[in-house]
Amino acid sequence: MTIRTQDKAQLSNEERDILHDVGFDDPSARAATSVLADREMRMALSNDLGVEILPLSEALRTYDFVQDLMFGLVSPDENEHIAMVAEHMHDPLGHFVWVKPGAKVRLPVQCFTLLETPQGRQFTHDVTLIDEGAEVEMISGAAVPGSVHKGRHISISESYMRKGASCSSVTIEHWGAAMDVYSYGYAHLEEGARRRSTAIMMAPLAHHLSRSHTILAADTNAVSQAIVFAPEGTERVIETETHLAGEGARSEDVARMVSVGGRIVNSAMLVGDAAGTNGFLGCDGLKLSDTGEIMAVPSLRARAEGAMLSHEASVGMIDSDKLDYLMATGLDEDTARNLIVTGFLRLDHGAIPAGVRMRVVEMIDQAKSGGM
Amino acid sequence: MLEIRNLTVAIDDVEVLADIDLTLPEGELHVLLGPNGSGKSSLLATILGLPPYRIVAGEILFDGAPIQSLPLEARARLGIGLAYQRPPSLEGVTLRSFAAAIGAEDRLETEAAALDLTAFLGRDMNVGFSGGEIKRWEVLKLVLQDPRLLLFDEPESGVDLEHVIAVGEAIAHAVRSPDREGRTCSGLVITHTGLILNHVKADRAHIMKDGRILHSGDPQALFAHIQTDGYSVPA
Numbered sequence: 001m002t003i004r005t006q007d008k009a010q011l012s013n014e015e016r017d018i019l020h021d022v023g024f025d026d027p028s029a030r031a032a033t034s035v036l037a038d039r040e041m042r043m044a045l046s047n048d049l050g051v052e053i054l055p056l057s058e059a060l061r062t063y064d065f066v067q068d069l070m071f072g073l074v075s076p077d078e079n080e081h082i083a084m085v086a087e088h089m090h091d092p093l094g095h096f097v098w099v100k101p102g103a104k105v106r107l108p109v110q111c112f113t114l115l116e117t118p119q120g121r122q123f124t125h126d127v128t129l130i131d132e133g134a135e136v137e138m139i140s141g142a143a144v145p146g147s148v149h150k151g152r153h154i155s156i157s158e159s160y161m162r163k164g165a166s167c168s169s170v171t172i173e174h175w176g177a178a179m180d181v182y183s184y185g186y187a188h189l190e191e192g193a194r195r196r197s198t199a200i201m202m203a204p205l206a207h208h209l210s211r212s213h214t215i216l217a218a219d220t221n222a223v224s225q226a227i228v229f230a231p232e233g234t235e236r237v238i239e240t241e242t243h244l245a246g247e248g249a250r251s252e253d254v255a256r257m258v259s260v261g262g263r264i265v266n267s268a269m270l271v272g273d274a275a276g277t278n279g280f281l282g283c284d285g286l287k288l289s290d291t292g293e294i295m296a297v298p299s300l301r302a303r304a305e306g307a308m309l310s311h312e313a314s315v316g317m318i319d320s321d322k323l324d325y326l327m328a329t330g331l332d333e334d335t336a337r338n339l340i341v342t343g344f345l346r347l348d349h350g351a352i353p354a355g356v357r358m359r360v361v362e363m364i365d366q367a368k369s370g371g372m
Numbered sequence: 373m374l375e376i377r378n379l380t381v382a383i384d385d386v387e388v389l390a391d392i393d394l395t396l397p398e399g400e401l402h403v404l405l406g407p408n409g410s411g412k413s414s415l416l417a418t419i420l421g422l423p424p425y426r427i428v429a430g431e432i433l434f435d436g437a438p439i440q441s442l443p444l445e446a447r448a449r450l451g452i453g454l455a456y457q458r459p460p461s462l463e464g465v466t467l468r469s470f471a472a473a474i475g476a477e478d479r480l481e482t483e484a485a486a487l488d489l490t491a492f493l494g495r496d497m498n499v500g501f502s503g504g505e506i507k508r509w510e511v512l513k514l515v516l517q518d519p520r521l522l523l524f525d526e527p528e529s530g531v532d533l534e535h536v537i538a539v540g541e542a543i544a545h546a547v548r549s550p551d552r553e554g555r556t557c558s559g560l561v562i563t564h565t566g567l568i569l570n571h572v573k574a575d576r577a578h579i580m581k582d583g584r585i586l587h588s589g590d591p592q593a594l595f596a597h598i599q600t601d602g603y604s605v606p607a
Contacts, residue, residue, distance in 0.1 A: 325462070329513065331473060343464030
């Protein structure tokens with residue numbers, strides 16, 4: 001049963017293949033699907049009564065409240081990129097996902113962005129509303145065809161989780177090797193909401209700034225992990241700020257970073273605004289070559305009595321004892337290293353699709369052999 | 373199967389093993405007895421080729437061929453395996469993913485059950501394991517690896533009494549059964565407590581002290597001697 005369909009042009013097989021690498025599955029196997037290609041929303045359809053998915057421009061015309069959600073968590077003049085997106089989009093480009101109150105959505109909701117034009121400039125704004133008591137799993141991804149290596153993508157994402165809502169999400173991106181990407185994500189979890197998110201940032205690109213800001217109300221629980229990889233020529237700057245704003249809010253934010261000649265800067269700030277909160281930051285880095293850099297800067301800020309905040313950070317090379325231990329079972333050095341690196345990145349985490357896991361292992365292999 | 377001739381080993385310039393001669397025939401299980409720091413673990417690590425041990429003199433023959441110039445993984449592939457005393461922790465590498473990497477997935481469940489480790493298969497290797505759990509896993513690791521020469525570094529230390537029997541039986545079974553290609557195996561076991569001797573029938577024992585093999589003989593007789601007279605040459 002299709003509830004709402006916008007399918008201006010079927011995706012080509014090539015487009016499906018590209019998206020498949022970042023988690024796409026046939027829309028019939030998903031509760032809802034949106035695909036944005038260049039400057040056009042190519043697909044927005046739902047198979048589930050509990051999920052509405054629309055181009056943001058249409059959602060603004062359809063539902064009065066959407067205009068209050070858009071730029072509800074971030075000011076349009078927050079910085080030059082956001083201002084650029086805000087001013088650029090008289091007819092905003094992006095999706096609006098609404099998981100209805102109480103909906104228990106059985107299949108995942110998937111949302112993807114494609115940049116298909118070389119030297120393309122893509123500015124997007126997505127708004128997600130997971131309403132009171134709703135439960136959903138989301139898969140999102142971004143990709144380019146092999147022919148596109150230069151371009152710029154700036155995205156704003158605003159996510160609202162109402163009281164008692166629950167969401168687990170996986171985000172996978174695979175941009176072009178010489179692209180500049182700026183991602184700004186804002187989230188507000190209301191009382192009792194629960195979120196578990198995994199972001200996979202693996203493919204090479206010139207520069208990626210990923211900035212996120214999350215506010216957690218009372219009795220919320222947010223667990224996030226970022227898997228970050230930087231081969232030679234890639235710079236990734238990740239800035240996160242999490243506010244434990246309500247009593248009993250809990251968060252765990254872990255970044256696992258691997259550099260094979262690239263540069264990774266991870267600045268994570270955890271703020272205990274309310275009493276009885278508990279938060280943890282983990283930043284672990286693994287360097288697989290003598291070049292490149294990993295910088296981990298976890299920060300804690302307690303503003304209320306009883307805010308329990310902690311962090312752990314480590315950056316190092318592969319421990320030779322671990323390598324020897326595995327090679328003592330007959331594994332060659334490359335296989336032993338891959339096992340350690342994929343283990344470090346927790347790639348066997350259930351949230352990561354098997355196809356994506358294999359792709360990540362291939363990327364690490366290519367980067368180590370200089371093939372990227 | 374294993375023959376060690378006049379072996380002298382150093383770490384940097386410090387000699388840790390001197391003039392070791394040891395023959396381990398095919399199908400036999402030997403035990404190494406000795407006080408802390410006597411060089412037992414160094415000997416096993418040298419046989420396998422682990423750093424930082426450097427052979428100063430002598431040779432190690434496996435199936436009649438010298439192996440001392442072979443790298444670690446090549447010796448392992450020839451059929452030499454070691455159950456570590458203190459293995460490193462491998463965060464994120466589960467027992468299951470390790471078994472897959474060495475091509476032993478199909479035997480994992482059955483072999484793990486014998487060592488009461490079924491509940492550990494999704495756990496990271498050696499992370500948060502108790503001393504006894506580490507030893508059971510090391511034995512299981514070796515069983516999965518299926519070597520012909522099995523080296524055990526104090527496999528029973530830290531293992532609770534309930535599981536010592538399982539560990540002993542697993543060692544005995546692994547050494548006394550042919551490998552998956554039907555070839556006869558041999559074993560060399562370091563033991564401190566001698567507890568393992570109740571569960572594995574050893575063919576011969578060697579007393580090590582100060583980096584040398586002092587004496588070789590019947591395991592039960594030597595162990596009884598050590599209990600009364602310490603690590604010395606029997607009269």
